[in-house]
Amino acid sequence: xxxxxxxxxxxMAALPFNGKITSAQIVRYxxxxxxxxxxxxTQMNLQKYRIPQNKISCICISHxxxxxxxxxxxxxxxxxHSQRKDALxxxxxxxxxxxxxxxxxxxQQYISFEIIIxxxxxxxxxxxxxxxxxxxxxxxxxHRIETSGFLFVENLITTNIIKEVLHKYxxxxxxxxxxxxxxxxxxxxxxxxxxxxxxxQHTSTRSYAYCSDTVYNEKTITYIDxxxxxxxxxxxxxxxxxxxxERKHSTAQQAAETAKKANVKKxxxxxxxxxxxxxxxxxxxxxxxxxxxxxxxxxxxxxV
Amino acid sequence: xxxxxxxxxxxMAALPFNGKITSAQIVRYxxxxxxxxxxxxTQMNLQKYRIPQNKISCICISHxxxxxxxxxxxxxxxxxHSQRKDALxxxxxxxxxxxxxxxxxxxQQYISFEIIIxxxxxxxxxxxxxxxxxxxxxxxxxHRIETSGFLFVENLITTNIIKEVLHKYxxxxxxxxxxxxxxxxxxxxxxxxxxxxxxxQHTSTRSYAYCSDTVYNEKTITYIDxxxxxxxxxxxxxxxxxxxxERKHSTAQQAAETAKKANVKKxxxxxxxxxxxxxxxxxxxxxxxxxxxxxxxxxxxxxV
Numbered sequence: 001x002x003x004x005x006x007x008x009x010x011x012m013a014a015l016p017f018n019g020k021i022t023s024a025q026i027v028r029y030x031x032x033x034x035x036x037x038x039x040x041x042t043q044m045n046l047q048k049y050r051i052p053q054n055k056i057s058c059i060c061i062s063h064x065x066x067x068x069x070x071x072x073x074x075x076x077x078x079x080x081h082s083q084r085k086d087a088l089x090x091x092x093x094x095x096x097x098x099x100x101x102x103x104x105x106x107x108q109q110y111i112s113f114e115i116i117i118x119x120x121x122x123x124x125x126x127x128x129x130x131x132x133x134x135x136x137x138x139x140x141x142x143h144r145i146e147t148s149g150f151l152f153v154e155n156l157i158t159t160n161i162i163k164e165v166l167h168k169y170x171x172x173x174x175x176x177x178x179x180x181x182x183x184x185x186x187x188x189x190x191x192x193x194x195x196x197x198x199x200x201q202h203t204s205t206r207s208y209a210y211c212s213d214t215v216y217n218e219k220t221i222t223y224i225d226x227x228x229x230x231x232x233x234x235x236x237x238x239x240x241x242x243x244x245x246e247r248k249h250s251t252a253q254q255a256a257e258t259a260k261k262a263n264v265k266k267x268x269x270x271x272x273x274x275x276x277x278x279x280x281x282x283x284x285x286x287x288x289x290x291x292x293x294x295x296x297x298x299x300x301x302x303x304v
Numbered sequence: 305x306x307x308x309x310x311x312x313x314x315x316m317a318a319l320p321f322n323g324k325i326t327s328a329q330i331v332r333y334x335x336x337x338x339x340x341x342x343x344x345x346t347q348m349n350l351q352k353y354r355i356p357q358n359k360i361s362c363i364c365i366s367h368x369x370x371x372x373x374x375x376x377x378x379x380x381x382x383x384x385h386s387q388r389k390d391a392l393x394x395x396x397x398x399x400x401x402x403x404x405x406x407x408x409x410x411x412q413q414y415i416s417f418e419i420i421i422x423x424x425x426x427x428x429x430x431x432x433x434x435x436x437x438x439x440x441x442x443x444x445x446x447h448r449i450e451t452s453g454f455l456f457v458e459n460l461i462t463t464n465i466i467k468e469v470l471h472k473y474x475x476x477x478x479x480x481x482x483x484x485x486x487x488x489x490x491x492x493x494x495x496x497x498x499x500x501x502x503x504x505q506h507t508s509t510r511s512y513a514y515c516s517d518t519v520y521n522e523k524t525i526t527y528i529d530x531x532x533x534x535x536x537x538x539x540x541x542x543x544x545x546x547x548x549x550e551r552k553h554s555t556a557q558q559a560a561e562t563a564k565k566a567n568v569k570k571x572x573x574x575x576x577x578x579x580x581x582x583x584x585x586x587x588x589x590x591x592x593x594x595x596x597x598x599x600x601x602x603x604x605x606x607x608v
Contacts, residue, residue: 015382016348040378041345044320066381066411070374074344077370078319099410106403107370108449145412 002030002133004154004206004304006231009045011270011296013213013235013249014067016041020298022067023212023271025231026051027152029134034058035075036150036210042071043078049299054084058129058136061092062212063147064099073103080111087114091128091138093146094119120148125223139223141214143248149211149223152304156204165198208304209264212271215245216254221262229304230264231296233271234282252282256289270296306334306437308458308510308608310535313349315574315600317517317539317553318371320345324602326371327516327575329535330355331456333438338362339379340454340514346375347382353603358388362433362440365396366516367451368403377407384415391418395432395442397450398423424452429527443527445518447552453515453527456608460508469502512608513568516575519549520558525566533608534568535600537575538586556586560593574600 005028010021022039033055035042046053053075062068069092079088090096097117104111120128122140129136137151159180166176175185175193185193209224212233224230235249244251250258252269259267267290272279279295286293294302309332314325326343330350337359339346350357357379366372373396383392394400401421408415424432426444433440441455463484470480479489479497489497513528516537528534539553548555554562556573563571571594576583583599590597598606 015385019348041348044323044345048323064411066377066413070378073370074374081319095410102406106399107368109370
């Protein structure tokens with residue numbers, strides 16, 4: 001099965017702490033590497049976890065708070081030093097274009113590769129980029145400033161031959177290849193074996209949603225309904241609900257409630273407040289509501 | 305003796321590498337903490353080496369290349385999160401003001417402490433800030449963009465009583481205290497013991513100069529003549545002199561020649577190209593010219 005995974009590079013809220021950096025993760029589908037958010041130190045953790053940085057073709061920025069963007073200038077500089085040639089897409093809310101342009105201008109950085117910056121329409125769920133068999137969508141979150149969630153959906157249609165039907169015919173390897181490629185086959189008796197008769201198509205739609213930063217909001221659930229894997233911020237424990245609402249963040253319990261209501265299979269929680277030295281308190285709170293919850297720990301890889 | 309030391313936070317050139325960050329160091333004089341340059345990850349290394357970040361009263365930025373400034377946005381954000389109250393001075397070349405202002409504006413970061421940004425006049429050696437017994441100067445370096453060196457000079461005058469003269473008088477403890485404070489003393493016989501007769505003043509002028517980034521230039525030597533300790537960039541080995549000249553950097557040999565000609569006591573070399581996995585090759589080259597050379601390794605403290 002095609003590789004579809006999430007590699008956590010950082011998941012601290014607001015500030016790096018105790019050697020751990022703020023939000024950044026890689027969404028990998030086959031040979032497509034997408035960086036989601038880019039906190040300070042992202043380029044260091046790309047090195048540390050041996051992610052081939054020049055394979056990153058897209059950067060998705062959720063919002064323009066420092067803990068999600070302060071690693072971007074250094075990473076662009078790093079791309080340039082490694083003589084990157086491939087174009088780079090950057091998706092983010094309004095303002096991302098002037099942020100990137102200002103950094104390049106100010107540091108008089110010569111950029112020899114193309115940077116295509118697309119500011120996101122936050123009016124609803126929007127297809128922002130398509131790869132073969134893999135689509136990226138944005139959708140609005142509810143935070144103090146304009147913030148986007150991201151949805152990554154596999155759209156792979158595979159053709160499988162129905163074995164129970166196959167044995168009725170004496171087919172050559174070439175003929176089986178044709179059927180797998182969706183073609184009809186002409187048989188020796190002059191008849192045609194219709195592809196639809198002997199094959200069935202399987203649509204694989206593994207999906208991953210990224211929700212950080214956001215206050216608990218039922219509307220979010222409509223965008224992430226039934227995704228396989230959900231990353232959701234869980235900045236605080238639920239006894240700090242007032243603080244979460246005031247700062248427009250979520251508690252671990254709310255992240256789990258969102259996962260449950262959205263009917264997802266797996267929940268990864270992150271964006272941890274530095275008040276929690278041991279994040280397991282957040283994990284326990286979330287698991288009480290949604291058992292299939294995991295911590296977004298640096299360097300961990302999750303299969304989608 | 306008053307603490308006067310340099311604590312290295314980072315010294316990679318251009319890019320972080322192998323877990324090590326780009327330029328940043330603390331110049332500490334007594335309880336005054338000055339941050340010189342602020343590469344990406346500076347706030348992480350302040351935590352790592354347990355530097356009390358809110359004691360930093362001044363930040364000196366040599367120039368606006370990313371490897372010297374990309375940690376500044378995160379550090380300012382960190383100051384705010386730790387509820388800093390004290391004013392912060394930032395010194396840097398033209399453009400530093402708009403860089404800081406843009407970051408604050410873009411990330412909608414509320415800053416509750418005063419930031420005083422002073423753009424440096426690069427026409428010569430300029431006194432940029434005075435503390436009690438400690439002065440900070442800037443001076444021009446020769447790099448691809450406007451770049452400033454910094455000079456930190458202790459100016460401590462201590463009054464010592466001349467023991468050989470003291471024994472001629474029968475003085476009370478109070479009278480000795482008056483003399484140490486620079487006062488004259490009235491003796492029992494009605495005469496006045498002039499302070500100048502029994503004390504001598506000692507002027508302590510320990511000094512530290514920071515030169516990064518710069519091509520070798522004899523004019524620099526006039527600004528750093530006879531400093532006690534010199535930090536000088538040594539990006540390349542001397543066989544890459546052409547590259548050093550083209551990129552307006554120095555070789556380890558040139559750093560050592562500068563130290564020798566400036567008649568300094570101690571040289572710290574840094575700003576290492578990531579092509580050198582083991583920086584000892586740079587150290588060896590420099591020591592062949594100037595034996596009192598040391599490597600600017602992260603976490604190392606040098607006494608001035």
